[in-house]
Amino acid sequence: MNNSPEEEIEAADITLSKKATLPLVWFLPLIALLVSAWLIFKSESEKGVVITINFPTAEGLEVDKTKIRYLDVEVGKVTAISINEDLKTIRVTAQMTSTATEFLKKTTSFWVVRPQVGLGGVSGLGTLLSGPYIELRPGMGEDQRHFGGLKAPPVMKSNVDGKQFMLETSNLGSMRPGTVVNFHGIPVGEVLSHKLSDDANSIRLSIFINSPYDQFVRKNTRFWIDSGVDLSASADGFKVRTGPLISLLSGGIAFRASPKDTPAEAQAENTLFQLYETYDQSTQITYTNTLKYVMHFNGSVRGLTIGAPVQLRGIPIGKVTDISLELDKKTAEIRVPVIVELEPDRIESVNDDAKVSDKDVMKQLIKKGLRAQLQTGSLVTGQLLIDLDFHPGSKIVANDEHDHHSDYNEFPTIASSFEEFSRSAQTIMDKVAKLPLDKLTIEMNKTLASLQDTSKAATGMLITANGTLSTAKETLGNASGTIKSAQGVLGNLEPGSTGYYEFHKMLQELTQAASSMKQLTDYLEQHPESLIRGKDEE
Amino acid sequence: MLLKPLKTALTQGFMRCHDCGCLIKSKTETLCPVCGHPVSARKPHSIQRTVALIISALCLYVPANIFPIMSVTQLGIAETHTIVGGIATLIQSDMIPIALLVLVASILVPLMKLLGLTMLLLCVHYRWQVNARLFTQLYRIIAFVGRWSMLDIFMISILVALVDLGGVAQVIAGSAATAFAGVVVLTMFAAKSFDPRLLWDHQISNE
Numbered sequence: 001m002n003n004s005p006e007e008e009i010e011a012a013d014i015t016l017s018k019k020a021t022l023p024l025v026w027f028l029p030l031i032a033l034l035v036s037a038w039l040i041f042k043s044e045s046e047k048g049v050v051i052t053i054n055f056p057t058a059e060g061l062e063v064d065k066t067k068i069r070y071l072d073v074e075v076g077k078v079t080a081i082s083i084n085e086d087l088k089t090i091r092v093t094a095q096m097t098s099t100a101t102e103f104l105k106k107t108t109s110f111w112v113v114r115p116q117v118g119l120g121g122v123s124g125l126g127t128l129l130s131g132p133y134i135e136l137r138p139g140m141g142e143d144q145r146h147f148g149g150l151k152a153p154p155v156m157k158s159n160v161d162g163k164q165f166m167l168e169t170s171n172l173g174s175m176r177p178g179t180v181v182n183f184h185g186i187p188v189g190e191v192l193s194h195k196l197s198d199d200a201n202s203i204r205l206s207i208f209i210n211s212p213y214d215q216f217v218r219k220n221t222r223f224w225i226d227s228g229v230d231l232s233a234s235a236d237g238f239k240v241r242t243g244p245l246i247s248l249l250s251g252g253i254a255f256r257a258s259p260k261d262t263p264a265e266a267q268a269e270n271t272l273f274q275l276y277e278t279y280d281q282s283t284q285i286t287y288t289n290t291l292k293y294v295m296h297f298n299g300s301v302r303g304l305t306i307g308a309p310v311q312l313r314g315i316p317i318g319k320v321t322d323i324s325l326e327l328d329k330k331t332a333e334i335r336v337p338v339i340v341e342l343e344p345d346r347i348e349s350v351n352d353d354a355k356v357s358d359k360d361v362m363k364q365l366i367k368k369g370l371r372a373q374l375q376t377g378s379l380v381t382g383q384l385l386i387d388l389d390f391h392p393g394s395k396i397v398a399n400d401e402h403d404h405h406s407d408y409n410e411f412p413t414i415a416s417s418f419e420e421f422s423r424s425a426q427t428i429m430d431k432v433a434k435l436p437l438d439k440l441t442i443e444m445n446k447t448l449a450s451l452q453d454t455s456k457a458a459t460g461m462l463i464t465a466n467g468t469l470s471t472a473k474e475t476l477g478n479a480s481g482t483i484k485s486a487q488g489v490l491g492n493l494e495p496g497s498t499g500y501y502e503f504h505k506m507l508q509e510l511t512q513a514a515s516s517m518k519q520l521t522d523y524l525e526q527h528p529e530s531l532i533r534g535k536d537e538e
Numbered sequence: 539m540l541l542k543p544l545k546t547a548l549t550q551g552f553m554r555c556h557d558c559g560c561l562i563k564s565k566t567e568t569l570c571p572v573c574g575h576p577v578s579a580r581k582p583h584s585i586q587r588t589v590a591l592i593i594s595a596l597c598l599y600v601p602a603n604i605f606p607i608m609s610v611t612q613l614g615i616a617e618t619h620t621i622v623g624g625i626a627t628l629i630q631s632d633m634i635p636i637a638l639l640v641l642v643a644s645i646l647v648p649l650m651k652l653l654g655l656t657m658l659l660l661c662v663h664y665r666w667q668v669n670a671r672l673f674t675q676l677y678r679i680i681a682f683v684g685r686w687s688m689l690d691i692f693m694i695s696i697l698v699a700l701v702d703l704g705g706v707a708q709v710i711a712g713s714a715a716t717a718f719a720g721v722v723v724l725t726m727f728a729a730k731s732f733d734p735r736l737l738w739d740h741q742i743s744n745e
């Protein structure tokens with residue numbers, strides 16, 4: 001305590017230098033404050049609304065782990081799972097991010113993505129390890145905070161560009177959501193869903209075609225079931241068509257555009273198309289303008305099936321639509337009416353006259369001799385087809401008088417060429433059978449005997465002829481002598497005189513006669529039989 | 539006996555160089571004749587610095603506890619943990635000793651440090667008549683124990699470096715880790731910048 005009071009005061013002054021300038025260290029709390037404020041602001045601004053979703057089951061869903069995603073971007077997280085009051089469904093409470101707020105509208109849908117393994121492919125494989133997640137599809141309408149989750153993924157997973165179309169078919173077959181739609185073998189879409197039509201007659205598939213392939217779905221586009229191997233035996237023979245391997249396993253739909261269509265004819269969304277059972281069916285052009293006829297064929301129609309083609313000079317212009325068996329109870333006659341459907345539009349018309357209807361034209365053609373005839377389409381399968389051609393000579397074998405197929409006009413038929421052939425053959429055979437063969441052989445024998453005689457006589461004649469020939473030769477020799485002497489006479493004759501001229505002419509004629517004589521003898525030497533039979537016409 | 543009148547160096551007109559320990563009889567701030575370091579009676583701006591650092595640490599203490607300190611991605615499932623959440627998980631997994639360790643190292647120690655330093659500062663500022671020796675003891679503990687809070691940060695950095703197996707498992711440090719490291723460092727600096735001699739300065743006049 002030796003310290004003087006002054007010193008103490010001085011010491012206190014040194015210690016408490018409180019009026020120091022603001023040190024730089026005060027920036028530190030400012031920075032820290034800013035950093036933490038920014039962190040808090042950031043996390044708060046990222047937090048969106050809290051929503052609840054009802055699901056039938058919470059399988060695989062975990063609090064704080066299950067994410068809500070849209071296009072694989074995390075937009076929320078499950079924060080609680082509870083059971084609803086109805087004790088049948090669960091309620092998932094989720095904290096959404098701020099970016100997801102605008103998605104949460106009235107029609108927004110949620111579903112749980114779980115791994116799915118099928119023939120058509122594997123989806124959601126990532127969820128095998130990471131567990132399921134909830135996917136959302138943005139919707140429209142008013143804001144909403146409570147949603148009902150979908151039991152299964154919706155037909156359209158996201159807003160992919162493309163169009164939805166409807167297909168009508170009678171049999172679902174192996175089609176199911178996810179079945180691939182091919183276009184020239186390129187997978188361009190898939191089946192979204194199927195439902196029975198209102199009248200329960202057909203099944204309507206809704207399919208989705210991705211852009212840019214949706215523009216090829218045009219007015220005359222045909223869809224067909226492209227399921228694996230298509231083996232068909234028809235009047236045209238055997239045919240095997242195979243689709244892509246995946247279609248082979250799981251079935252598929254294919255379509256193609258018609259070259260007639262222009263891009264402007266691309267069809268609007270939800271246009272209804274027919275789904276053909278096979279490729280072949282899809283290639284047949286359907287004509288709305290058809291003429292129905294009934295044909296009555298004599299004999300069996302075995303090999304003729306419904307759908308068999310009706311051809312005109314080899315070009316199909318229609319098909320058989322019905323074959324039945326009729327018994328006329330009055331006359332006890334059995335007939336087979338074959339109903340055919342002709343498509344006049346398949347025939348391109350020249351010099352078109354609007355006044356004349358197709359029916360009239362057909363009548364005219366029938367008058368000109370157009371007949372139907374059964375023909376074998378394929379010898380292997382024995383399938384028959386109906387061939388139309390002109391047989392001007394044939395009569396119309398109509399049985400209008402007892403025809404009660406009043407709906408359809410009768411189309412005249414003629415027997416099939418095979419039938420005709422067999423019938424003629426039969427006739428010939430019959431005639432052959434009727435021949436008096438015994439008598440014939442006796443007569444034949446007689447003839448032969450007389451022939452023998454004749455030949456003998458002929459031999460005699462030939463010998464005589466030979467004699468004649470040698471005489472003729474002698475005569476010729478004499479003749480040449482005569483000619484020579486005549487020439488001598490001619491030499492003496494005054495040239496220019498009438499006598500000379502006439503003599504000269506005579507000599508020429510004689511020469512001609514001699515040469516013809518020579519020709520004759522030469523010919524006879526070569527063909528002695530000509531004496532009997534005359535000269536061959538060659 | 540504890541609070542005997544003290545004869546401090548300052549009251550006798552001495553200042554001590556912080557670096558070389560040389561005693562200088564001077565009344566104003568000067569340079570040390572031995573090592574050339576500026577010599578002052580007490581650490582300059584000690585209280586202001588400590589206050590600033592404590593406020594900074596407090597600011598960061600909030601995000602350090604509310605944000606995830608790390609996110610563990612295991613087979614595609616990302617799981618984030620806050621410090622408190624981590625302790626809760628440890629307790630649920632029946633690892634109570636480790637939970638206690640984390641609790642002490644990560645929550646209690648930084649909190650105690652902040653509170654302790656604040657108390658020391660208040661004590662100096664309002665010249666409370668307290669048991670200065672006890673308070674000095676407290677200061678020593680604070681200065682010693684501060685660095686152990688870095689345990690958490692070390693553990694996270696080791697995990698981040700080691701557990702990086704791509705899709706199978708991955709550990710990513712969260713924003714809270716940075717904030718927490720900030721808290722620990724700032725409190726360490728705060729403890730260092732506080733001059734415990736200030737505790738004694740106004741105790742002198744007591745007896």
